[in-house]
Amino acid sequence: MTRSPGSVTFQNVRKTFGAFTAIADLSLTVEPGTLVTLLGPSGCGKTTTLRMLAGLEHPTSGRILIGGKDVTMLPANERDVSMVFQSYALFPHMNSLANVAYGLESSGLAKKEAREKAEHGLELVGLASMGHRLPAELSGGQQQRVAVARALVLEPQVLLLDEPLSNLDARLRRRVRTEIRELQQRLQFTAVYVTHDQDEALAVSDKIIVMKDGEIAQQGSPRELYEAPASPFIADFIGEANVVACEVIDISGANATVTVEGLSHLVPSRGAKPGLGKLAVRPNAIILEPAESAAFPGRISHAAYLGDHIEYEAETSGGTLYIVDPSVDRPLATGTPVAIGFKNRGIAIIAD
Structure with a gap:
C-alpha cells in the first residue's frame, strides 16, 4: 500500500x-x-x-x-x-x-x-x-x-x-x-x-x-x-472472570485494601470508595492451598483435566469459583477441601 x-x-x-x-x-x-x-x-x-x-x-x-x-x-x-x-x-x-x-x-x-x-x-x-x-x-x-x-x-x-x-x-x-x-x-x-x-x-x-x-x-x-474491566459484563466477556463480593477497607493513593471472605488483598483503587464492592477475579489468579492455610475455605465440586491445566469449580460461602490451575502434577479430587487465595495480578475492582 x-x-x-x-x-x-x-x-x-x-x-x-x-x-x-x-x-x-x-x-x-x-x-x-x-x-x-x-x-x-x-x-x-x-x-x-x-x-x-x-x-x-x-x-x-x-x-x-x-x-x-x-x-x-x-x-x-x-x-x-x-x-x-x-x-x-x-x-x-x-x-x-x-x-x-x-x-x-x-x-x-x-x-x-x-x-x-x-x-x-x-x-x-x-x-x-x-x-x-x-x-x-x-x-x-x-x-x-x-x-x-x-x-x-x-x-x-x-x-x-x-x-x-x-x-x-x-x-x-x-x-x-x-x-x-x-x-x-x-x-x-x-x-x-x-x-x-x-x-x-x-x-x-x-x-x-x-x-x-x-x-x-x-x-x-x-x-x-x-x-481493568469497567463492569461485570466486560469482566466476564473479556477472558472470563469470577465476580465476587468484597469490602473496600482502605484507600491509599492508587491502591485499595479489600477483603473477600476475611482474606485481605491490595488492588488498584480505580476510583473506589470504602464500603461494599465487587472484584473481578480471573480464573488463573486463584491459588488453591491446603485446607489448613490462612485463606478462606472452599471445596472442589468439579475437576477437568485439559492437558496443560486443570479446570476446577470450588464451592465457597460466597458462591462457586471457576479456577484454572497449571499444576497438573498434583490434581485435586472432587470433594477435596481447600483454602483459596489470590495472586497479585488478575484482580480488579469493578463497578456494579
Missing part, C-alpha cells in the same frame, strides 16, 4: 430499523495506521456499525468521516474502503492472481498494470507462488489471504474485516490472525475488524471497542480491558 492510511470517526451515529434501535448514540475514533476491533455478542450492533462504515447501510442520524471527509450518505462505491468478507467471496473459476486483479481491472486500470499490482499483493501475503491456483486448490487460510490481498491492492484508506476467521478451524485461526496482525503492522494500514471471539480481539488489536445493546460498553487497549 502506498496511500496514507485514513482515520475513522463516528459522531453521534444512530441507526434504527422501524421501531428497533440497532445503534443508539455511537461516537468513536479510529486513528490512522491502527487496527481497532469491534467486539461483542450477537445483536450488539457491531456488524451494523461496520456496514454503515462500508456504505451498505446509512445512519438514521449522525455523521461518519473517513480521513476527515464526511461520507455519511455516500454509496459504498464512493468510499475509500475495501472489505474482507466472512465468506471470502472469491470467484471460483478465476485463479488467485485473477481474483486479486479483478477489482483493479474493474476500476479501469490497464490489464498489465493490474496484473503487476496483483502479483505484488500476493507477495505481500506470502502467496507469490500460488497465483495460478484456483480457490478450490487452496487451503482456507490461503483463501483468506487472497481475499486480504484483493482488498489491499486497491490501496484503501481503511480495510474492513467482517468475522474474517470464522470459517477456519481453531489452529488455523491462530495462525491466520497472526499473519493479519503482522501484515497490518508492517504496512501500517488502518483496519476495522469485527469479531465475537475474545481471544481473536485480544491477539490482533491496538484498541478494542466492546459493544452491548447498540452502545459502547468499554473501549481501550487489550491489556486495559483485560486487567
Whole structure:
C-alpha cells in the first residue's frame, strides 16, 4: 500500500430499523495506521456499525468521516474502503492472481498494470507462488489471504474485516490472525475488524471497542480491558472472570485494601470508595492451598483435566469459583477441601 492510511470517526451515529434501535448514540475514533476491533455478542450492533462504515447501510442520524471527509450518505462505491468478507467471496473459476486483479481491472486500470499490482499483493501475503491456483486448490487460510490481498491492492484508506476467521478451524485461526496482525503492522494500514471471539480481539488489536445493546460498553487497549474491566459484563466477556463480593477497607493513593471472605488483598483503587464492592477475579489468579492455610475455605465440586491445566469449580460461602490451575502434577479430587487465595495480578475492582 502506498496511500496514507485514513482515520475513522463516528459522531453521534444512530441507526434504527422501524421501531428497533440497532445503534443508539455511537461516537468513536479510529486513528490512522491502527487496527481497532469491534467486539461483542450477537445483536450488539457491531456488524451494523461496520456496514454503515462500508456504505451498505446509512445512519438514521449522525455523521461518519473517513480521513476527515464526511461520507455519511455516500454509496459504498464512493468510499475509500475495501472489505474482507466472512465468506471470502472469491470467484471460483478465476485463479488467485485473477481474483486479486479483478477489482483493479474493474476500476479501469490497464490489464498489465493490474496484473503487476496483483502479483505484488500476493507477495505481500506470502502467496507469490500460488497465483495460478484456483480457490478450490487452496487451503482456507490461503483463501483468506487472497481475499486480504484483493482488498489491499486497491490501496484503501481503511480495510474492513467482517468475522474474517470464522470459517477456519481453531489452529488455523491462530495462525491466520497472526499473519493479519503482522501484515497490518508492517504496512501500517488502518483496519476495522469485527469479531465475537475474545481471544481473536485480544491477539490482533491496538484498541478494542466492546459493544452491548447498540452502545459502547468499554473501549481501550487489550491489556486495559483485560486487567481493568469497567463492569461485570466486560469482566466476564473479556477472558472470563469470577465476580465476587468484597469490602473496600482502605484507600491509599492508587491502591485499595479489600477483603473477600476475611482474606485481605491490595488492588488498584480505580476510583473506589470504602464500603461494599465487587472484584473481578480471573480464573488463573486463584491459588488453591491446603485446607489448613490462612485463606478462606472452599471445596472442589468439579475437576477437568485439559492437558496443560486443570479446570476446577470450588464451592465457597460466597458462591462457586471457576479456577484454572497449571499444576497438573498434583490434581485435586472432587470433594477435596481447600483454602483459596489470590495472586497479585488478575484482580480488579469493578463497578456494579
